[in-house]
Amino acid sequence: MSIEQETGPDKKSDEKKPKDKVEVEVRTPDGGRVELKAKLTDTVGELKDRAITALGVQPAPGVVFFLFLGGARLADLMTLSAAGVRDETVLVLASEPQVGAR
Numbered sequence: 391m392s393i394e395q396e397t398g399p400d401k402k403s404d405e406k407k408p409k410d411k412v413e414v415e416v417r418t419p420d421g422g423r424v425e426l427k428a429k430l431t432d433t434v435g436e437l438k439d440r441a442i443t444a445l446g447v448q449p450a451p452g453v454v455f456f457l458f459l460g461g462a463r464l465a466d467l468m469t470l471s472a473a474g475v476r477d478e479t480v481l482v483l484a485s486e487p488q489v490g491a492r
Contacts, residue, residue: 409430409477410429410430410431411427411428411429411430412427412428412429412430412470412475412476412477412478412479413425413426413427413428413477413478414426414428414437414470414475414477414478414479414480414481415478415479415480415481416437416441416444416445416457416480416481416482416483417480417481417482417483418445418447418482418483418484419482419484422445422447424441424444424445426440426441426444428440428470428475429470430469430470430471430475431469431470431471432469432470433466433467433468433469433470434457434464434465434466434467434468434469434470434473435466435467437457437470437481438455438456438457438466438483441457441481441483442455442483445483447483449485452487452488453485453486453487453488454485454486454487454488455483455484455485456483456484456485456486457481457482457483458481458482458483458484459473459474459475459479459481459482464481
């Protein structure tokens with residue numbers, strides 16, 4: 391007598407393997423937006439610089455830019471993976487006056 395186990399679809403083939411590349415959308419408060427491809431090992435600062443260039447933003451003296459995810463400001467030195475960025479994540483690029491700037 392043999393015992394057969396009902397298995398259904400192979401779970402491993404259904405699970406998506408972690409991707410090392412993502413496509414994200416960066417938006418600005420004034421309605422600008424750009425889609426960028428990035429690696430999860432890229433830093434937030436690297437992505438921010440690419441977004442500024444792609445959007446054609448001309449940084450004014452005394453103004454700094456930050457990327458936000460879900461309302462939280464992301465640190466430039468964090469990797470995208472550590473910051474919680476996934477494929478199709480939407481980030482917001484915003485600026486603030488630099489502390490001590492006149």
